[in-house]
Amino acid sequence: METITSIKPLLAVLVSLLVTPMLVSSRNPNVREGWTFVAAIIKLAIVASMVPAILQGTEIVYTVAEVFPGVAIKFKVDAFGMLFALVSSSLWIVTTIYSIGYMRGLNEHSQTRYFCFFAIALSATVGVAFSANLFTLYLFYEMLSFATYPLVAHHQDREARSSGRKYLLYIVGASIGLVLPAMMICYNLTGTLEFSKQGIFTGTEPNATMLVLLLMLVLGFAKAGIMPFHSWLPAAMVAPTPVSALLHAVAVVKVGAFSVLRVLTGVFGIDLLARLNLGTVICYIAAFTVITASLIALSQDGLKRRLAFSTIGQLSYIVLGVALLSPKGMIGGMTHIAMHAFGKITLFFCAGAIFVATGKKNISEMVGIGRRMPITMVAFFIGSLSVIGLPPTGGFFSKWYLVQGTIQADQWPMLVVLLSSSLLNAAYFFPIVYKAFFCTPEEAMFENRIEEAPIWCVVPLVVTAAGSIALFFYPTLFLKLAELATR
Amino acid sequence: MSQQYPAILVIVPLLSAFAISIAGWVNKRLCFPIIVTALSVVVYASIGLLLTVLEKGVVIYHLGGWPPPVGIAYYVDHLNGLVLVVVASVALLNVIAAKKSIEQEFPDKAAPFYTLYILMVTGLLGIVVTGDAFNLYVLLEIAALTGYGLLAMGEERAQLSSLNYLYMGTIGACFYLLGVGYLYIVTGSLNMMDIARLLPPLYQSKAVLAAFIICMVGVWLKMAFFPLHSWLPNAYTHATSAASSLIAPLVTKVMVYVMIRLILTIFTPEFAFATMALNNVVVWLAVIAIVMGAILALAERNLKKMLTFIIVAEVGYMVGGAWLGNRAGMTGAILHIVNDALMTLCVFLVVGNIVYKVKGYAFEDLQGLFRKMPFTMGAFVVGAMSIIGVPPTCGFFSKWYLILGALQAGHYGFVAALIFSSLVSVVLFFRIFEICYYEPFSDHHGHDHPPEPMDEAPLLMVVPLLIVAVILILVGLYTGDIVNHIIKFAIPEGLV
């Protein structure tokens, strides 16, 4: 495969890091948000400028420094990384608009800190996407963990403190306790950590070692929310909603799923996993998570908590898709990163908009809200369709490929899991929408008067909802990237 | 000039000690410029020396022109070239950062403080630069005696803690002297290279064995290797900020250097690891040191004392790494001398800044510091990340080599101890961050309280601290170069 050396990946990572001094030093909030926009747009532009080269099948590499023999801080942009970077950097712009509406709408404190750490988190996310080896990935993964801590704990009250603790305990505990030793063992065995299609192992290592390493790496990237390392995610919902939206529907959790996928495809390699029959192990863990998370989501009354459990389930779809080890399944898993991102961010935006406009957090208090906030609730409906996987939304494609993948891999139990989980998804989303619009006037908890959240909140959710629909009609870019990545 | 670097390293600070004490009589304000100038010269000479070593190889300097074995030889290779730069730069950065806190804590004793300070630096530099086993003892005592003085200048309990340190330190130094005596009996020489040349036929001798073990025990006492650590926490905690931020980063690290020098040069790895077959025992001792250090740190409710227990654990890292008996472990130990000196300096400077502003370092005193002292706390976060071992801060990279060495040696207990200590460090530091970040709790999302105004330490304290924080990251990013160009040559090729 052809490779180009270019500094662009490094710039894409650094741009949001370098903007933080500007954010800190700007006295005026408008100037500050202006800088955020500038950085977000430059970032997207840099990422997008690399798309044509990637679509032609080339890879872009850049080595920053070699830190250990055979291990460098190195960036490599391939189709899969590009897919993820494109999703996260484009959604950053939308989220920034939304953040302005949300944070100002609620008159939140410490907004400068908030925007700074948001920018750093985005740097880390793109860094993960463009990592060429496990070490670089680990570096940015940890950076993301620590950069999102102040965001999760934004409110600085007792609840935020205990959630922050849980967040760190799971995420940092797992990454230092499991990923770091596993990474060291890999390096000690093979002398390299570079991602490659055929994996880094020779295949002569004992099976037990491989299984342990695989489990350590897959579970260690706890941001992927695979059970039993999932309970940080509902706890982290104390964060302001834009944080939940971008970080806990897109950046943080997808970084986890992305890392797991990289481990499966780049460290172990599909062939080795198939030969040792290790894919099935991951399949079953993911399938368990999918079903359990969906069942728990049914019982949640807090809207954001329900969304959080839904996210846990959907993340495991991604892992499941790749663990099927069939080409279609992998395409499904990878495109699901993009499709789910657009759908879920819409849902979170809606939850935030409802909170800003009405102060309501619980589903039971939202009967009849469709009359008051019709635009928001229509967007919510579209987002749910996408997450469930129904046309005309982008989510349909990823589900479609996933289902095909199970058939291709001859994994009928997984097909059952996917279909029943889709039913469960419908079961926990549609009642919300139904009760929002169709209720008797006596039941309605809101006056029949249209009063949406501030325009800064509404525009982004309309944009992402439209994006979900657009992805149904124009999914080519993401499908092409995923296809390139599986080739 | 450049041939005289090794002498400059010791002579300049020694003479400026006199100059400072005289200047103290004349005009106290002269002391600070003199010490900064002297230390700048030392930093310059040490960097020059390291570059010379990198370019031309080992530098041997005969003090006063007397060749060994009659005279004392200074012997600079890649190992001590690196440590010299660390010692000199830490001393310089710290003295600049300490000026304001000295003016606040004990303005009338500034001149004696600076005198002791630079004498201590002389001793430390001398320990590192010398190639003579007995000379090392003398310099060890110079550094120790000035250290007792510096530590005793602190708060109420400082004198007692310092006296306890004196007892233990003297025993340690005496043990070392005794070991050197045995070496002298069997070889008739005190020059390190000479001893190394004469020893191999004598490896089976009981006297050499005794010399090695006695020297090691002495050095372990001086570096506070668990369970010989009892003097360290109190002595460092009760000292003034200016003194503890010099002594905490350097003394234990220089003693680790002495241990590595004993293993690598005087006794050679073949003897230490192959003939003695003690590695496993010592590495397990290091495991206990790391685990106990971490647990004891967890029990503290006082920032400075907690940090001293972290030093105890870090000493375990270095001793364990050096005794793994392979190249990766030794690389990790040497790299950790550099990294730990820098990160300990970073966190102790932070304590200095906090004490300067808040007048305390118990956990309750730390409330709301992120808002009050954002730059100091920013540096603290970097230092903490380095101690936890988060890339790209330097602490991660030495930990990497240590873990790699442990894996290659098949010593999984040490791997587990390192991981455990990282996890405990996360708890330790985030416990503090939580206090600084959340407390005092506001009633409702912090809207009601007007935010406490920023009240940062003076620029002269913050700038060196930020420099150290940046160095922590830079050293991390350039680990590859440091290992490939310096540490690789510091370890004999026999060690694989």
Add this chain to the structure above:
Amino acid sequence: MSELIPTIIAKYNYWIYITLMMIGLYAMIAKNNLVKKIVGMNIFQTAIILYYVSIGVKKGATIPISTGGHGAAHEAVHAADYLNPLPHVLMLTAIVVGVATLGVALALCLRIYSRYNTLEEDEILAQIRKK
């Protein structure tokens, strides 16, 4: 056993220094009074000094002063006739170090005494705990 006794007697200087060292160490660990600890420390140091001095000694040798003078006229030096001067010279330095340590230790004791009015360690610790 009968062989052991001559060995012990032949190396009596080692036994003396080890005994002294242990006495010193005992005092430093077991004694409660800070000054007694310092005395123990000094015994400990002196033991090592004695040890060094003793290893430089040879039976029937004289002090290492060359009597012949310089130039062509001087007699050949028979190294075997002289004591080894180096350990003794080293110990001059060690004694100086010991004195300096003693000075610092006593100075610290003075300060401690003026603050707590006692030199008994347990009483001092009790006072500290009371605060």
